[in-house]
Amino acid sequence: MQQLALGEELYKKNCKVCHAQGLNGAPIVGNKKMWGPRAEQGLETLVEHATNGFGLMPAKGGKTELADSDISAVVKYMLSQIQ
Template sequence: MNKSNWMVMSLFGLFLCACGKDPRLEKGEAIVLANCKVCHAQGINGAPILGNEKMWAPRLKQGHEVLVSHALSGYGLMPARGGKPHLSDEDIANAVLYMMSTVETN
């Protein structure tokens, strides 16, 4: 590959990165994989499973803000901040946004 082709390819890559994904979702995904997946991948104690429409439908109706407040302060068997006090409010908000995006049908 010559130099100018390489430039074009890199610019195209940047373009995809900047426009294709909401950066909050990317951050949220990383948080979820590292901190929330233990329960939310398999539904431990009734945790809503990522990508499971049936479990998320009534929760999506409550909206992002309410779900974030539940995730921050704890809710039923859901520990406050997923039991990870080092996570910031923004981390939790991004993580919840990502969780919602696993079922949102546009």
């Protein structure tokens, strides 16, 4: 499967519950204002934060069974939605 499509699929299953609504201040996917300063940290830092947890963001969104490469695919998808 193409990486962005895989990322989107994993996002819907594991991350959307918080990241579509902005639950607890989660940056809403597609919202440039919310992602701007976060995106500036770069892919590597964002993946590290999503993998290990960051503030109110639980490690791997609470889905510890996800592979590190899955998290990376979702973050790439999230970044691709910023417009």
